[in-house]
Each structure stands twice: as C-alpha cells, then as structure tokens.
Amino acid sequence: MALLKIHHYPDPVLKKMAAPITDFDEALRQLAHDMAETMYAAPGIGLAAPQVGISKRLTVIDCSSREEEASLLVLINPEIVEREGESYEEEGCLSVPEYYAKVSRSAVVKVRFQGLGGETHLIEAQGLTAIACQHEIDHLDGILFVDHLSPLKRSIFRKKWKKIQEHMTEQM
Ligand code: K1U
Ligand code: ZN
Numbered sequence: 372m373a374l375l376k377i378h379h380y381p382d383p384v385l386k387k388m389a390a391p392i393t394d395f396d397e398a399l400r401q402l403a404h405d406m407a408e409t410m411y412a413a414p415g416i417g418l419a420a421p422q423v424g425i426s427k428r429l430t431v432i433d434c435s436s437r438e439e440e441a442s443l444l445v446l447i448n449p450e451i452v453e454r455e456g457e458s459y460e461e462e463g464c465l466s467v468p469e470y471y472a473k474v475s476r477s478a479v480v481k482v483r484f485q486g487l488g489g490e491t492h493l494i495e496a497q498g499l500t501a502i503a504c505q506h507e508i509d510h511l512d513g514i515l516f517v518d519h520l521s522p523l524k525r526s527i528f529r530k531k532w533k534k535i536q537e538h539m540t541e542q543m
Pocket of ligand 1: 414415416417418419461462463464465466502503506507510
C-alpha cells in the first residue's frame with residue numbers, strides 16, 4: 372500500500388494551474404490507485420493530484436457512506452460544463468487540516484471528464500458529490516476553499532491557521 376504525502380497550505384504546488392493529462396499509461400493507473408488509498412486512509416471524500424505534489428489534472432472522489440458500497444470516481448481532465456442552483460455547506464480540506472468553513476457552490480453540476488483509458492464521460496452530480504467535484508476541480512486550478520471566503524473571514528482564517536500550525540508542530 373503506497374500512501375502519498377499530503378501537501379499543506381501554503382505549499383506553492385497548491386496555487387499552480389495543473390497540466391492536462393495526455394498519457395493514459397500504467398504510471399497514471401498507479402497514481403490514481405495510490406491517490407485513492409491515500410484518500411481512504413486520511414480519511415477524506417476527495418483528493419486532487421496537486422495535494423500530493425503532482426501538478427496534473429487528476430482527482431479521485433468517493434462520497435459513499437460507510438454503510439454503502441465504495442463508489443470511486445477517477446476524474447481525468449475534468450471540466451464543469453453545466454451548473455444549476457446554489458448550495459452553502461461546510462467544507463474541509465486535507466491540505467488545510469482542522470479548519471472548516473461554509474462555501475457557496477452550485478447545487479448540481481454536469482462534469483465531463485476522461486477515464487483511465489482516455490474515454491470521455493459525462494456525469495450529473497448533486498449533493499455532497501457536486502460539492503466535492505467543485506472543490507477538487509478548484510484544486511486543479513490552484514484554488515483552495517479558503518479562497519472563496521470574504522476578506523474578513525480570510526483574515527480570521529489566516530490568524531486561526533497560525534494557531535493550527537503551532538498546535539500541529541507541538542504534536543510532532
Ligand atoms: O480535497 C480535499 O481536501 C478533500 C476534502 C474534500 C471535501 C470535503 C468537504 C467538502 C468538499 C470537499 C475532504 O475529504 S476533507 C475530509 C472530509 O470531508 C471527510 C472525512 C471523513 C468522512 C467524511 C468527510
Ligand atoms: Zn481540498
């Protein structure tokens with residue numbers, strides 16, 4: 372089992388626009404597999420390649436509950452092609468541990484993406500899956516959920532983040 376290191380804010384890899392994937396090869400399948408294992412171990416409901424230090428347009432998502440069967444989505448070069456409605460729900464981020472905030476998103480999104488064989492898919496996502504798709508595609512564009520906060524909430528976040536980091540270093 373290969374668990375990957377999750378990079379934390381303010382690592383510059385999290386601010387970069389990730390590059391499209393062109394090679395649908397064994398290395399890509401291995402990376403998707405390792406990212407899924409890292410996401411399940413964290414635990415999280417999503418993980419984007421930049422969070423593991425790889426600036427490529429790949430993300431894994433699984434919003435199934437413990438009682439349900441796992442339902443892993445591997446999204447390569449994903450794009451939101453349609454949006455509908457509004458949602459305002461609390462989010463977390465494995466790259467910003469211990470901090471949570473409500474973010475405005477679309478309630479329903481249609482996402483076009485490629486699979487591991489390079490084939491094109493189109494899905495309609497709603498609820499938590501729609502929020503996770505938007506959060507993860509933001510990661511591919513170098514955007515973190517805290518970038519959606521108002522200037523006041525962001526300055527509160529920066530102060531809280533200093534304390535969270537101090538707390539994390541004390542624990543190490
Ligand atoms: O991309 C990430 O940082 C992962 C992030 C995804 C996400 C969470 C909430 C709303 C939108 C996107 C996480 O998975 S944070 C951890 C989390 O939400 C969770 C962990 C265990 C069980 C259930 C949820
Ligand atoms: Zn995140």
